[in-house]
Amino acid sequence: MFKALLKKQFKELALTYTSGRRGGSGAGSRKAMSGKWVILIWGLCLASFGMAFYASATMFADVLFPMGLQWLYFSYLGMASLALGIFGSVFGVVTGIFKAKDNELLLSMPIPPYMIVLARMVSLWLISLVCVLAGLIPTIVMYCKNHPFGAANIAAWVLAALTLSFASFALSCLVGWVVALISKRLQNKSIITVLLALVLLAAYYVFYFNVNRLLGKLATNAEAISGKIQRMLYPIYAYGRGCTGEIVYALIALAMALALFAVMYLFISRSFTSVATSNTGLKKKAFSGKAGEKSSVSSALLRKELKRYLSSANYMLNSSLGTFLMPIAAIALFVKAGAIREFFDSLELPMDLVQRFLVLGLGYAVMFMSTMNCLTAPSLSLEGKNFWLLRSLPVEMKQVAKAKLSLHFALTGVPMLMVIAAVSYVFRLDALSILLISLMPVAYMMYEAYIGLAANIKFPRMDWINEMVAVKQGASVIITVLGGMVLVIGLGALYFLCLITIIDPTVFLRAQSAVFIIIALLLRHWIMTKGLKIMETLPC
Amino acid sequence: MLKIENLTKIYGDKKAVDDLSLHILPGEIYGFIGHNGAGKTTTLKAVAGILEFEGGNIYIDGKNIKDDPLGCKKMIAYIPDNPDLYEFMSGIDYLNFVADIFGVSTEDRQKRISEYAETFALKDDLAQSISAYSHGMKQKLAVISALIHEPKLILMDEPFVGLDPKAAFLLKEIMRQHCDRGGSIFFSTHVLEVAEKLCDHVAIIKNGQLVRSGTMEEVKGDESLESVFLELEE
Numbered sequence: 001m002f003k004a005l006l007k008k009q010f011k012e013l014a015l016t017y018t019s020g021r022r023g024g025s026g027a028g029s030r031k032a033m034s035g036k037w038v039i040l041i042w043g044l045c046l047a048s049f050g051m052a053f054y055a056s057a058t059m060f061a062d063v064l065f066p067m068g069l070q071w072l073y074f075s076y077l078g079m080a081s082l083a084l085g086i087f088g089s090v091f092g093v094v095t096g097i098f099k100a101k102d103n104e105l106l107l108s109m110p111i112p113p114y115m116i117v118l119a120r121m122v123s124l125w126l127i128s129l130v131c132v133l134a135g136l137i138p139t140i141v142m143y144c145k146n147h148p149f150g151a152a153n154i155a156a157w158v159l160a161a162l163t164l165s166f167a168s169f170a171l172s173c174l175v176g177w178v179v180a181l182i183s184k185r186l187q188n189k190s191i192i193t194v195l196l197a198l199v200l201l202a203a204y205y206v207f208y209f210n211v212n213r214l215l216g217k218l219a220t221n222a223e224a225i226s227g228k229i230q231r232m233l234y235p236i237y238a239y240g241r242g243c244t245g246e247i248v249y250a251l252i253a254l255a256m257a258l259a260l261f262a263v264m265y266l267f268i269s270r271s272f273t274s275v276a277t278s279n280t281g282l283k284k285k286a287f288s289g290k291a292g293e294k295s296s297v298s299s300a301l302l303r304k305e306l307k308r309y310l311s312s313a314n315y316m317l318n319s320s321l322g323t324f325l326m327p328i329a330a331i332a333l334f335v336k337a338g339a340i341r342e343f344f345d346s347l348e349l350p351m352d353l354v355q356r357f358l359v360l361g362l363g364y365a366v367m368f369m370s371t372m373n374c375l376t377a378p379s380l381s382l383e384g385k386n387f388w389l390l391r392s393l394p395v396e397m398k399q400v401a402k403a404k405l406s407l408h409f410a411l412t413g414v415p416m417l418m419v420i421a422a423v424s425y426v427f428r429l430d431a432l433s434i435l436l437i438s439l440m441p442v443a444y445m446m447y448e449a450y451i452g453l454a455a456n457i458k459f460p461r462m463d464w465i466n467e468m469v470a471v472k473q474g475a476s477v478i479i480t481v482l483g484g485m486v487l488v489i490g491l492g493a494l495y496f497l498c499l500i501t502i503i504d505p506t507v508f509l510r511a512q513s514a515v516f517i518i519i520a521l522l523l524r525h526w527i528m529t530k531g532l533k534i535m536e537t538l539p540c
Numbered sequence: 541m542l543k544i545e546n547l548t549k550i551y552g553d554k555k556a557v558d559d560l561s562l563h564i565l566p567g568e569i570y571g572f573i574g575h576n577g578a579g580k581t582t583t584l585k586a587v588a589g590i591l592e593f594e595g596g597n598i599y600i601d602g603k604n605i606k607d608d609p610l611g612c613k614k615m616i617a618y619i620p621d622n623p624d625l626y627e628f629m630s631g632i633d634y635l636n637f638v639a640d641i642f643g644v645s646t647e648d649r650q651k652r653i654s655e656y657a658e659t660f661a662l663k664d665d666l667a668q669s670i671s672a673y674s675h676g677m678k679q680k681l682a683v684i685s686a687l688i689h690e691p692k693l694i695l696m697d698e699p700f701v702g703l704d705p706k707a708a709f710l711l712k713e714i715m716r717q718h719c720d721r722g723g724s725i726f727f728s729t730h731v732l733e734v735a736e737k738l739c740d741h742v743a744i745i746k747n748g749q750l751v752r753s754g755t756m757e758e759v760k761g762d763e764s765l766e767s768v769f770l771e772l773e774e
Contacts, residue, residue, distance in 0.1 A: 285630070285667035291650040292636040300640035304626065311628030385624040391590035393641045394613035540590055 001111060005119035012123075046134040049084060054138035056080065060218075061142050067222050070147070074139065075229060075240030078164060080207065081135030085168025086175065087200050088131030091193065092124050093169075093176030097268070101465075107273060114269035121169070121265065128172060129165040136161055143243075152245040159250040160243050167257040170264040177268060193313030198324055297395060301403035308382060309375070309407060314471045315382065322372035326415030329369060333422035340426050359433050360505035363440040364492070366419050370441050371488070375408040376452030377480040380535070381461040381470035388540040397535040401453060401527060408449040416441055440509055443516035444484070450523035452480040457531040460538055491515065541566045541601055541693055541724040542587065548595030549582050549748075556582045557593070558748040564726055564741070566692075567719050571739035572728040573765075575773060579748040580728040581621065584695050587726065588618035601692060614642065617686035621697040621728075623678050627671035631662065631681050634670060635688060642689035649688060656684040659710055675702040683711060687718075694718065696727035700734060712738055736765045744772055 057077055064073040097120045106116050140157055143149070175196075182192050207214075218225060230237045235256045242250025295303075309315055316323075333340070383390065390400055420441070424434045455476035464470045471477070495508050503511070542564040549557040557579040564570045574580050585591035587598055589609045598605040600612040626634055632653070639649040657663040660680040670678065679702045686694055694715075700708050715725050715738065729735050735742060736756065742765070743753035751772050752759050760768050 284664075287632060287663055287665070287667040289654070289663075291639075291646065291653045292632065294644065294646045294649070295640050297641055297643075300637050304629075304637055307626070307628050307633065386626055388590055388620060388624070389626070392588045392613065392618040393638070394610045395641055396610065537592060 002115055002119060005106075005111070005115060006122060009119050009123040046130065049134045050138050053077070053080070053135045054142065057139050057142035061146060063218055064222070065146055069222055069226060070143070070244045071237070071240035072218075072222070072226050072229070073143070073240070074160075074243035075236045077135065077139040078160070078239050078243070079236065081132050081139065081164050082168045082171070083200075083204065083207075084135045085128045085132040085164060086172050087204070089124055089128040089169060090172040090175050090179075090196070090200075092127055093172045094179050094193070096120055096124050097173070097176065097272070098180035113272050117265065117269040117272050121173070121268075124172075125165060125169045128169040129161065132164040132168055133161060136164060140243075150245070152247055156242050156245050156247055156250040159247075159254050160239065163239060163242075163250070163254045163257040166254075166261040170257070170261040173264045173268055177271070190311055190313035190316060194316050194324070197313070197317050297399055298403065298406075301395065301399055302406050305379070305403050305407040309411070312382075312467060312471075314467050315375075315378065318471045319375050319378060319477075320373045320411055322370050323411045323415050325372065326369050326419045330415070330418040330422040333419070333426050337426045341428075344427075357505050358427065359429075359436045360509050362423050362427065362429075363437040363509050366416060366423065366437060367441040367444045367488070369419060370412050370416050370445050371448070371481075371484055373408065373412040373445075374448055374452050374477060374480045374484075375411060376404050376449050377456055377477045378471045378474055379404040379407070379453065380456040380538075381464065381474050381476065382467070384462055384464055384470065385540075387462060387538060391536075391538075391540050397532040398528065400535070401532065404453060405449050408452070409445065412445050412449075413442075416445065436506055436509055439513045440516070443513035443520070444488070446520040447516040447523075448480060448484055450520045450527065451483065452476065454523045454527050454531060455479040455483075457527065457534050462538060462540070541568075542570075542726060543599040544583070544587065544596070545598075546596035547583065547586060547593055547598065549579070549586060549591065549593040555748050557586070557745075560596070560745070560748070560750050562743055562750070562753065564693075564724050566722050566724055568740045569715055569719050569725045569738055570727070571735040571742040572726065572745065573730070573732065573735060573742065573769060574728075574745035578745045580745060581697055582748075583745070584618070584697050584726070584728060588616065588695050589613050590618070615692040616695060617689065617691040617693075618695045619679075619682045619686050619697065619699055621701060622675075623682035625670050625678055625681060627669065630669055631666040631673070634681065635666070635685055638685040639688050644689050652688050652690075653684070656687055656714075659714070660684060660707055676704060676707065679703055680707055683714075687714065690723075692723055694723065694725045694727075696725065698729055699727055700729060700731055708734075732765045732769060736760070744769060746772060 057073075060073050060076055064070065097117065100120065103116070107113065136157070179192060179196060229240075235253060238249045238256070239253040242248075242253050309320075390397075420434065420438050423429070423437060427433075429437065456474070459475035459479070461470050461474045461476075491512050495503065495512075499508065542562070544560055544562040547557050547560040548555065560579070560583060562570070572580050572583065582591065586593045587600070587605070589605050589612055598612075600615055603611045603615075605612045626637070629637065635653055636649070639653075644652075653666075654663070657666055660683065662677060662680050662684065665673065665677060670681065673681065679699070683699065686696075699711060703711060712734070715727075719725060719740075739756055741753070741755055742759050744751050744759070752768070756765070759765070
């Protein structure tokens, strides 16, 4: 029975991360992205985390290795890997254990709940392991660069990987259980998921940007800090000692992680049925009796797009992180305006250099923040099984397309204006400079809106079961995000490597903006002619 | 009201609908019956304008669905067999959305939503998210959304599935009233007793082809509709 459950679980996982197809043929599934591309994208994401870890490992190694505190090196970076493991698997825990669509089906069969939970946990634990390895491997590589190692070290590192993965997964389950409980009591369940993700992201950035300060403290107080960890955080101490090749400590750390996992497993399997199947506990909303005011077709369609957006944490987090981060950045800039001005004044840069490159740099900075938004790229795919509604109602596909574009412009443009206002205030920019730093981000926003929609029309994924397939794994999302990155980096590299001495930065800024606008207009033309015809023939 | 001429729809190398012709007049309830996979849903979707077809023409109140799809859609309402509605909306939000698309005035939608929500006992649930609705509640909501803009032609694919007996009874009453006011209904069903009692005309489709059509008396004669259907299926 357990083997059958595991087989189903792994098949589901494979489908989720490769095609997630409902089955059948048709335009909706014909242009699906193959599994190897998804694996490639995952690989790229993990590789980028790995590179960031390697950079951090270098900094910690420089401070701690000369002091002979190799275990502390492993402990600190181990905790960062643990955090990465939690971040990587917590959302999978919520949707994969507590909100899995086949919970009720499996519970109606003669399968003990603990077995359902265990089968789900095994497949999700693998995701934790992969995320943890993204941090652990660079840590180990840096260690090996500076120290000889033998079989004991290798064995200890295998145990370390298991320790971190079980510990991070256990903690993911705890967080996931809390999230599942809280979200049952909320009308808008997406909000809690978005808030959690933002908190975790903020914690990661706070750690990342304070690494230098942390290292400074370590350098001066290493003995005191290591003593405290040894007394008060013994599991972390044991983990660190184990990673240096002391197998006994490695086994102690693993035993503690397994104990934590066992406790979480017992707790979850006992409360699983009630959490997974109980009624929401939400108070029933009373209907006021009022129907609502008449509004135009375009307003109705835009309102529908906004409701769709707000109903999905996946959509919000994966396609519009900029919408949340830009206002935060704007507020931070306003608050830290004085300190930023002091910093730039202290650099005592030549005025002409500042004038030439500041505008370009600021334009890039604002544009970079808006690149995290690609709302149109999955928007058509997200219609999914509801697309018959738009096809059967008397609405033009042009109106549908415009509503999707409008959502992107509203949710990217407004936060972008906030950042531009903040930047203008901090750097006391004149009207022309404000116009110039606005030009590139606005042009890029237009480009991203149109390329996202065009790509989604060309490569729709209408037959998904798991929403994540439409939001993260569709070819349209890959083309929009990666294509944008390649274009921005490519043009930037072209300028800085070849044209910097020939073309003034503000001229390059205008030229790059013109490139984005031209591409955007061409894509708009394609959408409004051939694209709409394709939309009218999509299966539903 | 609805004229289907030589409709042909091909999926791959299979003709899902083969040279089908039907004529539905204003005031008629027209039943469409056939075995699973006979082509009923394909026909209904083609009439609703959500499925392209390879041959033939479809006219709704004289307008060709290929030439003026929006004009045709403004006159019809389509209720599929398994209505996948916007689960991220509440019931009332969804009704307002449909009302906005059809340009229903504030006063009219207020009156009609109150009336139909009361009729189908859905009023207390209109503020809930559709994701919390049962299948029957979604079906009722889909019916209300179809009636809210007073279409000339209502297309329904197995409308009685999932409805409780009272709601099914009320739906039959509403269908009759709609047609008595000059509207038309074209619906598919597997419940032959309902078709026998309700329909003015009936068409039987088998493997994409129309095998019999006419008034209920013409089609079934002295036999029951079930007997006629089973004979034709052999």
